[in-house]
Amino acid sequence: MRMTLLKALGTSALISLGATTAMATECIAPADAGGGWDFTCRQIGKLLYDLKLVPNPVQVTNMAGAGGGLAYANVVNERNTDADLIVAASSATTTRLAQNAYGGATADQVRWVGTIGGDPGVIVVAKDSPFQTLSDLVEAIKADPSKVTFAGGSAAGGFDHLKPLMIMKVAGFTDARSVKYIGLNGGAEAITQTIGGFTQAMTGDISEITGFIRSGDVRALAILTPERVAGFEDIPTAKEQGYDVVVVNWRGLYVPKGISDDAFNAWATKLQAVADSAEWKAVMEANGLAPFTLVGADFQGWIDGVVADTTVLSREIGVIQ
């Protein structure tokens, strides 16, 4: 009896879901409410409507599971021609696709619309660390990789792990497996371990450690953006220190593969309009995001490169065979 009732509830929920998608744009956040993808859907969705780019308020659906894999599979298999659907994505999406963590799905099964902001990657050390510059750290690892451990907020092979590996690769150090990394539950834990002296450096996103940088407990050795970031002008980029590495945890969207080119271009134009709006700039400032806009074909090309690089690097450290 109870099961029947439950089924009825579920069915009616599905029917109402189907009914709403026919009328309004739907944005799938592939995680629970409160996280980064949810933020992307809600903020972009709100601005799309506020700027009159879509006729109706955007419906946000939270479809958590498998680090975005459930939503990805759903879009690819069941919503492949839905032109009213946008899906929140970030670096985590492409990293997992590159590492085959979405059950065989690949990055070319959807179309990548664009990114309109990002959380810059950063390498920090405790304030009493002997490493003053990124070169100090890199040279120390080159001399003896067993002496330096990185702490980061993602699992091994995840986005935070890849940042130091990319720097070491540019520096000509090829033995990626010997670079030590421990994956902790979020940037806060990683920074605590580094301040405590258990790990020698921390790799993360700048929004995770803003408080610690301001309080002076840690020293940022490098920020992984093309140019210095407003608000953090005294943090040098890796690039200006001779390591041409740009790693930004971008926030953006993908759409189903099967929609027409016109529909895809329409989404790209709309997203560009959101990126150019003063409202979005205010949202970025309030949430510690740096400008990082790539839309349409440019973004598609950039994604292809990122996925290919990640695949190579993941294979080197043994996350994929």
Place this chain on the structure above:
Amino acid sequence: MEILSNLALGFSVALNPFTLFLAVVGCFLGTIIGALPGLGPSNGVAILIPLAFTMGLDATSALVLLTSVYYGAMYGGRISSILLNIPGDEPALMTTLDGYPMARQGRAGDALVISGVASFVGAMLATIGLVIFAPMLARIAYKFGPAEYFALYLLAFATLGGVGSKNQAKAVIATCIGLGIAMIGLDNSTGMPRFTYGNLHMMDGIDFLVAIVGLFAITEVFFFIETHGKGSAIGVKLEKVTIPIKDLIFTSGAMLRGSGIGFIAGILPGAGASLGSFLAYMAEKSVAGKSGRFGQGDPRGIAAPEAGNNAAAGGALIPMLTLGVPGSGTTAVLLALLMTLNITPGPTLFKDNPEVVWGLIASLLIANVVLLIMNIPMVKIFVKVLMVPAWVLLPGVTMISFVGIYSLTGSYFDLVLMVAFGVMGYFLRKLDIPTVPVILGILLGNKMEDNLRNAMVVSNGDWTYLFSSGIAIGLWTAAILGFVAPIFLRRFLKRPPQPLDAEAD
């Protein structure tokens, strides 16, 4: 006076009408849940988590609601202990020893008032202790690396197994089940999926909320079906409630000692309220010596354990908030809630989310006052609730569980999983294997494993690193003692006779 300005911040959060309303509702529900036999604080909080999500509460509000329920349940547990000789929840077990005899002597009202005041004293002192000691403990957290955390988690499992159950071997089995379940999903240290069998639903691992609701709430329903909901009649009449001032003065020492012991027991991960009330009772008995009539209705025999278990409830919040390590089953559930809300309890919580922490502390103080008022003049209302037939109550619990979990995860798979956990819980309880270690295993297993493996990465595979600091060695010693000592102690401290229904708790 940093503490005062922080408290002011806390009260500015807690004193808004909606939060206050949630605190009152939480206290009321908590007391009822605590008073109902079989439903304890961990069930109560577990049942209400989905509700908090359904209502779309923000982190602070959800936390206020659930900790009010938590504190409320700690108060409520004594009511059925005294009136029915059935502990409303596990920590209230000790209160039956002298509470029920007092009630049979026609002093049920006195017993309820004394235990209510004792609860207030214990909880109040513990909350003040939380204010003073939590920021200090938060700073200590920088001394905790992978080796220390591994030892700390080990301590949690060891003491939980040693103290929280009657049989070490069964506690070990339960812990291993939990640890095994925790291994499902993506492995943090290699980035590889384990035991997922290619199923995308399993990639994130088993959601501990699904396990908690299944093991507690759904199992409860199975037991209800099995026993055909056998009666809930009150055997003792409750006369007019007056304030026995003489007894309150007489038991004030017991309350203070009980609070101190309970608070410390609460801080120790995995020990929690049951240990707090047990130790408080035992200590009071030995302090009283021959002058006591313990077991025959000595007021000190209810004052000490009630102060102890409520103080432990406050103490248990400290490691949960500052280290992310729960001190009891209920705080384990609260930890799960916080993590779901994207708040990582730990050393930086006080820095990152001061409004959450101090709002919580302020609302605990408020909840305490509310609970004192509810539990002394209004105690008769809760006595009435004990007479609600279980066939009304439990289907409601089931409905909340299903709707709540579905609204939380939106996945049919998780509903099936929840029922599976319910079935598992039923058999575990039939086998008298405690379920709390299973939950702790699921909740902390990954962290323990990750810390062990991180320690090996940091030390380049040198296992002596695990014992490389004073803190680590201290924790290892405590863990080993905590597991082994009860085996020997039990011979000396013969456990009090357990009421029949306590088994089902």
